[in-house]
Amino acid sequence: MLITGIKSKPIYTPLSFDASGRYHILLGAGVGANPLLRVLAEMKKTVPQSMIHARVLFKNASAIEATAGNVSESELAFRAVETVELRVFNNVASLLADFHILATGSLMGTRLYVAGPESFIGLAMQIALQFNLNQDEIRAEECGSLAxxxxxxxxxxxxxxxxxxxxxxxxxxxxxxxxxxxxxxxxxxxxxxxxxxxxxxxxxxxxxx
Amino acid sequence: MNAIFKVNETFRNDFTFCNSPAAIRRFPLPFAEDEYMYSVNIEPHLPGPQGSVSEFAFDVDEHYVAECHEREIVLANEPLRFQALPHMMSAQWDCLELIMESLARDYPKHFSLSKRNNHWQWSNGPLNMEQRFTFGDAATLPRPPLDYITRQAQGDFVVMDQREGNLWCEAGMVTTQADWSLDFDMGMTFKEWHGPVPLAHEMGVFDRAIKFLLNLRLGQPVRRLNWTMTVNPRLDTSPENYPHWGPDRASVNAANAGDLVHLRVELQGLWRLPRSNAVVFGIRCYLISLRELATIPKWARRVHRVLKKLHPALVDYKGLTRYREPAIAWLAPFDDGSPTTPGTSPE
Known part of the structure; x- marks a missing residue:
């Protein structure tokens, strides 16, 4: 029964900033922070500060959860990016619940960026699918565990x-x-x-x- | 359709299904040559010879009533074998219209449809059903339109929405399938849905098929044959129920293969739908045991040769690994090495 070669798996490509969007939602988990920080850097170069509408929802790597009160390097890096609204979560479920609410109120011109392990991307995409975000409006980069x-x-x-x-x-x-x-x-x-x-x-x- | 419906035959437990001599002779053999490989074997779904499986849009044969009963058994246990996403309602009505109009036109002795504006009256003789309803008003039918009509049809139906230059599997009635799951594949594109098929992607078969299907025109349906094999005449070889039918594959030996091993052929038809612009994919399953097949000498020789030469990736994908050898051994005495005439006709 085991068939190799995955035709039904979406193809993920490295993230880049999409200047055609007006509102930017960035979802990340663990090592997914790096691609998102790259997108934010590109954004700051391209868009005047007053025009930036970006929100980051980020789940720390599991090692951070164990030591409550600690702030991860990724979190500090996100905080260093001015004018970006950041929310940090300790588990994927609460991040996704927050994204669901955000997606409900999202406007035309919204762009979604997702970075993290495949399973994280899959769950985020499942929600995006419910809101009929199409291929042009979503981008994802796979990094981290293949679990x-x-x-x-x-x-x-x-x-x-x-x-x-x-x-x-x-x-x-x-x-x-x-x-x-x-x-x-x-x-x-x-x-x-x-x-x-x-x-x-x-x-x-x-x-x- | 002059055959008498075999109302009591079964596709599970005691497996009383069998083909009459007439049903054997009209069996849609998918092998025009002594070996098999994939191709985009799509042809216009034009009326075939009288009595053949392609004479009409939807073939109704001696197994009609029994297959409808079998579908009811599956759905009673597993309601998710019918699913439709909310935006597919218009396509559901399109399908209902296509099937009702075709059956009433092609088998007037058994089915009738009368219309006064949107007020329709449907009569299904073999299943003894009558229904008045308002076309387009789902509240006037006991079930969603696609669910309602495909419980009165043989074979599976998948409805594909067309958008973004792609076809999306977004509604269906799937109870007689060769090991794929509607529940799992709902929402997939045509290529994702066929992801597990080996070799064909690399051969470009799906690239060409999707281009062709995106341009499918209203009133110009197409068809193709596909095949696999099944142990016992079991229609429901779903992955959901693999724990029940998987053990059958280990039960075959060279002595019983003639009765247990069945060639399973799908007559696949594709129609563009008028209001929704969706495409309905009908997958009608025909079963024939090797013993029945061997009553046609040419077919016994041909199937023996096809099985012997089958590509290993197809042997694996079609799930034949455990019983291909006994099937070949059972057919061997029927193959004297003499040539077969080209084409699929009995001789």
Whole structure:
């Protein structure tokens, strides 16, 4: 069942500032800070300060969460960019909830920039999709972990942060993680690995880092 | 359509499905030669010879009633096998119109449609259904229009919206599929949806297909054949239910392959829809056991040769790995090496 070569995975390209936009929403997680800072630098060079409308929603790398009260280097770097509104989150869910509210009130001319691991981009895109943002209005750059969100095709449960070729689902089945990706579900398909011969499982390997 | 409907045949559990000799002779064999590789084998969906599967827009055959019953069983357990995104309502009505008008025109003994302005009356004899409704008013039907009409049709239907120079899979009734999931693939572009198909992307098949389909015209439908194989005459080989049917693949041996292994052929039809400008993709599934197939000597020789020479990537993708050898072994005695005539006709 495992088919290689992912045709259903979106192609992500390095971020660059889009001067045709008027309002800019930047979403980042972990090492995604660097591409976003690059975009902000380009913006400052291109647009007069009084015309800048940019918001950054950023989730710190997990190492920062452990030491509450600490401010990450990324956060300091974002703060150094004047006239940009910054919100920092400790988890992806609250960042996305905030983005959802922001998207509800977004205006024509809004541009979305997303940078971070693929699973983070996928979840952000899932929300953007609900608001019919089209290809010209969204850009994303993949960086960080290749861990996958996996959708069980049998019970519809999601397993997050999957780094291995097979994974045990909440329904107790061992799932083979396929290279078939759904933007709507922001997840890869997981299919029962040993349906044809019970117990006959491939060796577990760490493949998505 | 003069055949008698085999109302009690089943596609699960005791698998009483079988083809009559007449159904075997009209089976749409997808192999015009002794070997197979992908091609953009699209042709106009023009009326074929009398009695053939392409005589009419939608083929209604001896399995019609039983296949509609099978669909009801699937949907009762898994309602998500029908889905439609909200903006697809106009396309749903387009599909309902296309199917009702085609069936009433082509099979007047079994179906009728009468219209007075927007007030329509539909009658389905084989399923013993009557419905008055207002075209365009979903509240006057017991179910969403596409759901309503495809419960009365054989084969799966996927409706694709056209925008941004692409086709998007955004509504469908999919209960008789060869191992792909509507629930998972909803919202995908045509190419994303076909992502798992090996080799064809690299051959440029999908690039050419999408260009062709974006220009599909109203009133000029097209068709193509596709195929795979299935153990037992099981219509619902969905990934959702793979835990139930996967073990079948390990049950085949050279002695039972003739009865267990079925060639599964899809007659795929594509129509442009008038109001929504969407495209409906009909995927009608025909099943035939190797034993039934072998009653036509030319077909036995040909399928034996196609299976022997099949590209390894297709063997894997079509899920044949575990039972291709027994199927070839079962067919071997029917292949004396004599040539086959070109084309797909029985001889």
């Amino acid at each position: 996958r969100r996996v959708f069980c095709i049998h019970c519809r449960a999601i397993t997050d942060e999957v780094v291995t070729n097979i994974v045990k689902c909440a329904c107790q089945r061992w799932l083979l993680v396929r290279d078939h990706y759904s933007r709507r579900l922001a997840a890869y398909m997981g299919v029962m690995a040993d349906a044809e011969a019970p117990g006959e499982l491939p060796e577990m390997r760490e493949v998505f880092r």
